[in-house]
Amino acid sequence: MTATNTIENAIVPFVKNAWYIAAWAEELDDGMISRTIMNKPLVIFRDAEGKVGVLEDRCCHRGAPLTHGEVITEGLQCGYHGLVFDTTGACVMIPGQKNIPPDARVTAYPVVEQNQIIWIWTGDPALADESKIVAYPYHDQPDKWPHRKAMFQIKSNYMLMIDNLMDLTHLGYVHTKTIGGNPNQHVAAEMETRPTDNGAYFIRWMLDHKPPPTYVKGGKFEGNVDRWQEFEYVAPSIVLQWSGALEMGKGAKENRDQEGFHLRLLHAATPETETTFHYFWSTSNGYRQDDPQATQEMYEEIYPTFIEDQVIMGVQQDRINLDPDRGLVAIHADSALALGRIAVGKMLEKEQVQVSQAAE
Ligand code: FES
Numbered sequence: 001m002t003a004t005n006t007i008e009n010a011i012v013p014f015v016k017n018a019w020y021i022a023a024w025a026e027e028l029d030d031g032m033i034s035r036t037i038m039n040k041p042l043v044i045f046r047d048a049e050g051k052v053g054v055l056e057d058r059c060c061h062r063g064a065p066l067t068h069g070e071v072i073t074e075g076l077q078c079g080y081h082g083l084v085f086d087t088t089g090a091c092v093m094i095p096g097q098k099n100i101p102p103d104a105r106v107t108a109y110p111v112v113e114q115n116q117i118i119w120i121w122t123g124d125p126a127l128a129d130e131s132k133i134v135a136y137p138y139h140d141q142p143d144k145w146p147h148r149k150a151m152f153q154i155k156s157n158y159m160l161m162i163d164n165l166m167d168l169t170h171l172g173y174v175h176t177k178t179i180g181g182n183p184n185q186h187v188a189a190e191m192e193t194r195p196t197d198n199g200a201y202f203i204r205w206m207l208d209h210k211p212p213p214t215y216v217k218g219g220k221f222e223g224n225v226d227r228w229q230e231f232e233y234v235a236p237s238i239v240l241q242w243s244g245a246l247e248m249g250k251g252a253k254e255n256r257d258q259e260g261f262h263l264r265l266l267h268a269a270t271p272e273t274e275t276t277f278h279y280f281w282s283t284s285n286g287y288r289q290d291d292p293q294a295t296q297e298m299y300e301e302i303y304p305t306f307i308e309d310q311v312i313m314g315v316q317q318d319r320i321n322l323d324p325d326r327g328l329v330a331i332h333a334d335s336a337l338a339l340g341r342i343a344v345g346k347m348l349e350k351e352q353v354q355v356s357q358a359a360e
């Protein structure tokens with residue numbers, strides 16, 4: 001696949017040599033979860049010492065799913081005949097047997113827990129560089145950025161989520177009941193778009209704009225506002241968002257860091273299959289931080305917005321599935337989206353080279 005046809009293809013292949021969000025840390029409060037990533041069923045668990053492991057969800061003994069077992073002091077115990085595995089995938093205990101054969105192990109994935117997020121590396125373990133993990137410090141600042149997290153299943157290729165986030169002109173059509181506002185104002189928004197080293201960046205400004213219902217509730221605005229949406233795509237799967245509004249006349253373009261309405265969102269599209277993905281999202285309240293009710297209300301306002309996206313992407317994929325190789329047409333509003341697809345195309349090309357080098 002070349003960078004050019006990645007832009008046109010509806011279904012984009014997986015980029016394996018990358019870090020993906022596998023789970024929110026709190027999902028492991030009960031020990032383990034089962035999750036399919038890139039067609040591989042995985043078990044994600046926290047051992048008795050608090051260490052996280054991500055293993056193939058298939059016992060090496062007789063193939064039972066390890067998620068049918070339980071976490072015990074020694075590790076993750078298969079629920080069929082009791083073999084126990086540690087976070088590296090090594091079998092550490094076989095009931096009634098002293099010697100453990102060296103091939104008694106399951107595939108383990110490189111994993112890092114950081115900022116309340118469980119990150120996994122899905123490609124060649126030798127290339128897993130922890131310094132490349134996207135930092136999201138807001139999760140660890142509950143006084144400044146109280147937050148809520150969620151995860152949806154979406155029935156589309158992961159790249160349709162990135163397309164969605166990189167082209168906000170959909171707000172005026174898909175999200176009229178929530179964060180939308182007037183469609184013409186969205187299309188006319190002032191936009192600055194540029195490529196980054198590993199993705200794409202844009203900021204949209206809507207000046208002297210009537211605030212949508214969510215913003216009025218959060219920021220207690222009475223008149224018009226200067227509103228922005230800043231998005232940074234870190235290919236292949238992460239989008240960082242800072243949206244907000246200040247009362248008109250406060251000089252938002254010169255300095256956004258003032259009291260007003262501020263939202264920080266983390267979006268992640270982790271492929272489950274070619275045509276489904278896990279949508280992780282987290283939203284942080286940067287306007288009424290000392291009010292837990294405000295954080296809850298923010299979450300409840302945003303939740304239906306993302307359900308609207310889930311619906312449109314699902315029906316979009318249904319149509320695409322009828323003829324998956326058929327191309328898509330670009331319009332002017334797709335400039336950031338196109339940069340995002342170019343970034344993914346480059347990663348896929350690099351990965352092909354790495355795979356062929358590893359095979360030599
Ligand atoms: S299948 Fe897991 S212990 Fe037998």
Ligand SMILES: [Fe+2]
Pocket residue numbers: 164170171174175305309
């Ligand atoms: Fe949306």
